[in-house]
Amino acid sequence: MAANMKAVKLRIKSVQNTMQITKAMQLVASSKLRKAKERADKCKPYAQELQQTLKDIANGYVGFQSVYAKKSNNDRHCYILVAGDRGMAGGYNSNVFKCLEARKGEGKDIVVLPVGKRAVDYATRRGYEILTTDFAQVEFIDVGDCFSISELLCSEFRKGSFGHIEMCHTEFISMLTQRPTIFPILPLHDIAEEYQDPEAVKKIGLTLYDPNPEEVFDIIVPEYLAGLIYAGICSSLASELAARRTAMDAATKNAGEMIDKLSLYYNRARQASITQEITEIVAGAEGV
Secondary structure, three states, X not given: OHHHHHHHHHHHHHHHHXXXXXXXXXXXXXXXXXXXXXXXXXXXXXXHHHHHHHHHHHOOOOOOOOOOOOOOOOOOEEEEEEOOOOOOOOOHHHHHHHHHHHHHOOOOOEEEEEEOHHHHHHXXXXXXXXXXOOOOOHHHOOHHHHHHHHHHHHHHHHHOOOOEEEEEEEEEOOOOOEEEEEEEEEOOOOOOHHHXXXXXXXXXXXXXXXXXXXXXXXXXXXXXXXXXXXXXXXXXXXXXXXXXXXHHHHHHHHHHHHHHHHHHHHHHHHHHHHHHHHHHHHHHHHHO
């Protein structure tokens, strides 16, 4: 009985130590979450404004053409895969990986640009062709890194290394809801769909672009991609923190419940041990 009580006491101490860790991780995630959410919200207007500018250029000039705005016959897809640097975030990483696996299951030829340590590990383990592993720490990705990613992707797209670029990341919906999603980035034929339609009647734009609309369009596209990538990464970081906060909160509550159960068991065992000792003492006294 004494050995059993000692094991329970050690188990309680172990769970208490784990509870302290999960509680600390929950508090850290909560403290970072508000700032990450604000940063994700501030990124959206930049990309939206550039998108509207691209639409104005593409749809405002007769005979507009750009390598970025025409439908590609190259079926190879490049996926920007954004995941976390660490675990302990519930299904955050696994859900975004499942989202990419679903696309691979469609039989597409895929090359991956992983962002985040878990994304790099996953792409390497699964045997995907990797474009680069220079962005293995998503927490420290800044605007400059996003421009580097954008320039690399645009350069490879112009070379014909792949005909489609899509981003696989986690969209932040709310503190309790995060949704893994994939959205297309290039080509931008949907932005210039009017010029793609031969029956569309287009008007000459009133804005003059120097040297010409096509060149201005091609210069803005990498900026637009960098904005989209940065917004996606910020949204993923906010989602990771929210998922970790929720997971650590649940783990802390489970640890508390486990401590309560173990304490109840320990107290009952201790009470039974004391009762047995008293019974033995009384029996011995009566025997005397």
